[in-house]
Amino acid sequence: MPIIAVDAMGGDHAPQEIVKGVAQVSLTTDIECLMVGDERRIQEVLEGVSYNPEQIAILHCTGVIGMADEPREAVRTRRDASLVVAARAVAEGRADALVSAGNTGACVLASARFFRLVKGIRRAALASVYPRHTEYPGQDRLALLLDVGATVRCEAAELVQFALMGAAYARRVSKVGSPRVGLLNMGAEPIKGGETLAQAHGRLEALPTINFVGNVEGNDLVRGRADVIVCEGLLGNVALKLIEGISEVFYDLATLAAERRLAWRLGLRLLSQGLERLRELTDYTQYGGSPILGFEQLLIKCHGRSTAGAVANAVKVAAKAVRDRVPREIADAIAAVR
Amino acid sequence: MRGIRLRRPRERAPAPLICRWDLDKTYLRSEFDSLRQLLRTAFERAEDKVDVPGVAELIKALRQASERLGRPVRTYFISASPPQIGSAIRAKLALDGVPYDGIVFKDQLRHIRRGQFRSLREHVGFKLAELLRGRLEAPPEARELLFGDDWESDPLIYSLYADAIGSRLETRRLASLLRRVGVDAELTDRVLGLAARAAGRDAVVRIFINLERRTPPSVFQLFGPRVVPTFNYFQTAAVLEALGLLAPADVVRVARALTEGASYTPRRLANSLDDLVRRGLVSPGATRTLVARLAAEGVLGPSVAGPRWRRALAALGRLPGRRRRGALAAPPPQRPAPLDYDAILDQLRPRVRGAALWEAP
Numbered sequence: 001m002p003i004i005a006v007d008a009m010g011g012d013h014a015p016q017e018i019v020k021g022v023a024q025v026s027l028t029t030d031i032e033c034l035m036v037g038d039e040r041r042i043q044e045v046l047e048g049v050s051y052n053p054e055q056i057a058i059l060h061c062t063g064v065i066g067m068a069d070e071p072r073e074a075v076r077t078r079r080d081a082s083l084v085v086a087a088r089a090v091a092e093g094r095a096d097a098l099v100s101a102g103n104t105g106a107c108v109l110a111s112a113r114f115f116r117l118v119k120g121i122r123r124a125a126l127a128s129v130y131p132r133h134t135e136y137p138g139q140d141r142l143a144l145l146l147d148v149g150a151t152v153r154c155e156a157a158e159l160v161q162f163a164l165m166g167a168a169y170a171r172r173v174s175k176v177g178s179p180r181v182g183l184l185n186m187g188a189e190p191i192k193g194g195e196t197l198a199q200a201h202g203r204l205e206a207l208p209t210i211n212f213v214g215n216v217e218g219n220d221l222v223r224g225r226a227d228v229i230v231c232e233g234l235l236g237n238v239a240l241k242l243i244e245g246i247s248e249v250f251y252d253l254a255t256l257a258a259e260r261r262l263a264w265r266l267g268l269r270l271l272s273q274g275l276e277r278l279r280e281l282t283d284y285t286q287y288g289g290s291p292i293l294g295f296e297q298l299l300i301k302c303h304g305r306s307t308a309g310a311v312a313n314a315v316k317v318a319a320k321a322v323r324d325r326v327p328r329e330i331a332d333a334i335a336a337v338r
Numbered sequence: 339m340r341g342i343r344l345r346r347p348r349e350r351a352p353a354p355l356i357c358r359w360d361l362d363k364t365y366l367r368s369e370f371d372s373l374r375q376l377l378r379t380a381f382e383r384a385e386d387k388v389d390v391p392g393v394a395e396l397i398k399a400l401r402q403a404s405e406r407l408g409r410p411v412r413t414y415f416i417s418a419s420p421p422q423i424g425s426a427i428r429a430k431l432a433l434d435g436v437p438y439d440g441i442v443f444k445d446q447l448r449h450i451r452r453g454q455f456r457s458l459r460e461h462v463g464f465k466l467a468e469l470l471r472g473r474l475e476a477p478p479e480a481r482e483l484l485f486g487d488d489w490e491s492d493p494l495i496y497s498l499y500a501d502a503i504g505s506r507l508e509t510r511r512l513a514s515l516l517r518r519v520g521v522d523a524e525l526t527d528r529v530l531g532l533a534a535r536a537a538g539r540d541a542v543v544r545i546f547i548n549l550e551r552r553t554p555p556s557v558f559q560l561f562g563p564r565v566v567p568t569f570n571y572f573q574t575a576a577v578l579e580a581l582g583l584l585a586p587a588d589v590v591r592v593a594r595a596l597t598e599g600a601s602y603t604p605r606r607l608a609n610s611l612d613d614l615v616r617r618g619l620v621s622p623g624a625t626r627t628l629v630a631r632l633a634a635e636g637v638l639g640p641s642v643a644g645p646r647w648r649r650a651l652a653a654l655g656r657l658p659g660r661r662r663r664g665a666l667a668a669p670p671p672q673r674p675a676p677l678d679y680d681a682i683l684d685q686l687r688p689r690v691r692g693a694a695l696w697e698a699p
Contacts, residue, residue: 001603027552032605043616050552053569053613054606 001030002322004315005095008037009064009082010102012305015041018101021311023051028312031319034059034095036086059094061085067304071105075113083107087114090297097318099289101302101311108150108292115295118327120334124294125162126150126233126301127169128240135224140174144228145184145221148236150292156199159183159230163204163212164333165293166228172324173317174227182216182226184235190215200230209336289314296327352409354480355583357400358469361417361427361441363487363550365393384429390548391600392571392592394434399575399588400483401437406585412476415441416468418461418490442468462491462498463521463529469499470532478538483583484545485574488553493545493561494519494686497677500542500564502533506676509534515679544581546574555617560682562675566619572596573610573619579628580620586631593637604639611638 006022008015019042022033032055035042039060046056063081065074078084083102090098091114100107108126117124127146134141146166151158163181170179183201185193190201192215204212216226221239231239254275257264268275289302289310298321302314362368367388397413404411413436417427421443431438444464473482484499486492498515501507507515509530516526547558547567558567568574575592578584596602611629614620632638 032609039616047556047617048554050554052552053573054602054609057609057612058616 001032002097002319003032003034003095004318004322005034005036005059005086005089005098006311006315007083007086007098007100007102008035008042008058010100010107011302011311012067012101013307014101016045017306017308018311019045020049020308021306022056022315023049024308024312025315026052026055029316029319031055031315032057033315034086034089036061036089037064037082038062059085059089065103065106067103069103069106071103071109074103075106075109083110084114087111087299090299091115096322097298097300099300099302099311099314099318101289101304101306101314104149104301104304107299107301111292111295111297111299115297115299117294118296118331118334120338121161121165121294121330123147123151123154123158123161124292125165126290126292127166128236128290130240130243132222133224139224140170140176140227142174143221143224143226144170144174144179145236145240146228146230146293147233148240148290149233151233153234154196154232156196156203159196159200159232160203160207160337161294161334162230163207163210163228164337165330166230167210168329168333169291169293169321169326170228172326172329173321176227178211179227180211180213180225181228181230182213182220184221184229184231184239185215185217187217188215204230207337209333289317291317291321291326293326293330296331298322298326352407354410354412354477355400355404356472356476356480356482357397357411357413358472358482358484359397359413359415360486360492361415362419363390363489364485364492364548365389365415366427366430367550382423382426384426384433387426387430389430389434390550390571391602392575392595394436395592395595396571396575396578397436397438399584399591400578403584403588412439412480413437414439414472416465416472417442418444418464421445440472442472460520460522462495462519463516463525465495466499466502466516466521467525467529467532469495470502470529470536473499473503473536473541474532480541482542483578484542485548486545487548488551488557488567491519491686493547493558493565494682496542496545497561497565497682498679500540500545501677503536503538504540504542505537507533511679515683518683543583544577546577548574557685560678560685562677568619569613570596570602570610572602572607573614576611576614576625576628577619580624586628589628590632590635590637593632593635597637604637607632607637608639 006018008018011018015037019035022035023046025031025033027050034057036059039058042058061080061082063078065078065081065083074081075084083100083106086098086100087110089095108124111124125147126149127144128148129142129144131141132143144166146162147154167179167181170176181204183197183204185197187193191198201215204210213226216229218239220226221229222243254268258268289300292299292301298318300314300318302310306314359365367390401411401413415438424441424443427441444461484496486496498507498512502512512533513526513530516529521529542564545565547565549567549569555567558565566577568577572593575584575589579586579589593607596607597604611625615622615625629638
């Protein structure tokens with residue numbers, strides 16, 4: 001059974017929601033968790049919920065890296081921080097993967113510091129699953145966007161590696177046989193977007209192991225044209241936050257409308273089933289976090305505001321990725337094109 | 339001339355140990371969430387009945403550990419199931435090789451014949467009366483261990499019993515509590531009569547609650563340190579070892595039953611033991627010999643949380659904050675603090691089908 005290290009002190013609702021999420025996992029799956037953080041605080045939460053102690057171990061430490069802390073300095077100096085201790089535990093082989101809802105920058109840097117890059121990989125990528133419209137029956141309702149912030153600026157070779165890593169992840173975790181890979185750009189033509197993107201386009205098109213569908217534009221992000229979309233970190237982060245922001249604004253407006261007029265409220269009530277489906281589709285808690293790909297060990301980064309359900313899903317995704325040997329799949333994909 | 343025959347002073351035998359076990363969900367993995375499951379349980383053959391992992395080994399280990407010490411031990415079962423399933427239960431206990439001295443069932447047919455339909459689901463009065471009746475038949479100096487589960491009212495029934503025989507519950511108070519729980523007047527009178535005769539000795543050492551439903555442990559804080567909620571019978575055995583009622587070898591035996599018969603891994607057992615320490619049910623020091631023996635026998639794996647000695651040191655440093663610190667590491671209090679039964683009954687949820695009976699505070 002995989003052992004998943006969980007940073008119990010990272011995130012806006014830590015340790016309560018993190019511990020509750022782990023407790024849920026212990027009751028419904030055979031996954032074992034190593035919770036890292038203040039033992040007394042973790043135990044206090046644990047004793048107030050249903051859990052299975054056989055599947056939970058606690059690694060005590062007192063330090064925390066806050067959401068507002070400067071990541072580089074924090075990872076370097078706070079050796080007793082839960083994220084750092086958890087990453088070290090994974091690197092030492094005491095756990096198979098790491099889940100954290102803490103500071104994203106610190107997660108990336110802790111991975112870089114303690115985990116080994118897969119042979120041949122130049123840069124790691126933070127990938128994010130997000131909901132999109134499907135084009136054919138049976139198509140996964142989630143797409144993978146990478147990088148969304150680990151590597152701000154990229155070279156063409158790195159974008160190609162992101163494509164290989166994303167495709168490997170989609171094959172293993174989303175079970176898409178031959179995932180369609182797109183390059184996020186400002187136009188469909190191969191020469192668009194400047195030298196780096198044009199070079200990346202050319203290399204991806206020439207790769208026989210990748211099902212490359214060409215450039216995809218912003219409006220294609222939420223359509224089913226590609227299962228894996230590759231871009232540099234700055235662009236990916238802006239795109240991801242835009243999708244999240246639109247979803248939030250939509251719900252704020254709907255709530256406002258419902259408060260204003262009875263007729264609108266009734267109208268929304270009539271649409272409630274459809275809205276609920278839309279809410280389920282855009283609910284980040286269902287997706288189980290974003291993997292940091294490119295290392296021999298896995299880190300699944302949850303949303304900072306993650307509640308127990310989101311943490312539980314992230315732990316399940318981490319266990320699935322370990323069972324499906326995602327790092328091995330990535331290593332094989334990289335080795336095949338070298 | 340005949341010499342004077344000196345009478346050697348007789349050695350005092352250790353006080354007998356009585357173990358009283360609930361049956362469904364404590365010994366047996368009975369499923370009766372639905373009518374279909376209830377019917378299936380009623381007609382199940384002995385060989386189809388499934389016991390909770392480790393329970394049979396624990397009962398046997400308790401008996402053998404007591405016999406080694408020269409302490410008489412008696413094992414009784416008490417069940418709210420009807421006597422009609424008695425033969426299957428007895429056959430199951432025989433199959434498991436579990437020695438016992440008595441078994442009591444609830445005569446549900448009698449309640450139906452008398453039209454006492456409320457009594458069919460009311461077990462507090464029935465179990466309390468049977469426990470008290472059993473106490474009256476036991477040697478007065480006997481100490482007791484009680485075993486139940488978190489499905490119905492075992493923690494409440496056992497606590498009422500322990501306090502009644504320990505003279506910590508006045509008759510009027512017990513009567514009002516039984517009324518509040520819904521015990522009928524006739525049974526209440528019978529219980530009060532029995533309690534008056536059985537009172538006098540603080541005999542209950544511990545009440546073990548098998549968290550079959552995974553009820554949050556904090557729910558049982560109101561019952562005080564006498565009630566010990568455990569998630570598996572390896573944990574129960576470890577606590578009994580800390581109390582001196584089992585030897586490390588007995589715990590190994592229970593652990594083996596779990597690893598060989600219920601696919602437990604050494605790491606899961608290590609996690610279970612760590613959970614006991616974190617909950618303050620055993621002290622890190624008290625487990626030292628046990629851990630060494632379990633590790634030597636290969637039933638306890640290294641914990642992923644790191645070396646045990648390092649964690650024990652860290653735990654010592656954090657001791658002032660532990661809520662149940664020393665609950666078992668120290669000898670049980672001679673006169674435990676009285677329980678707040680009103681608060682306990684407030685916590686007891688109304689019977690809602692499928693809902694947990696106890697709710698977290």
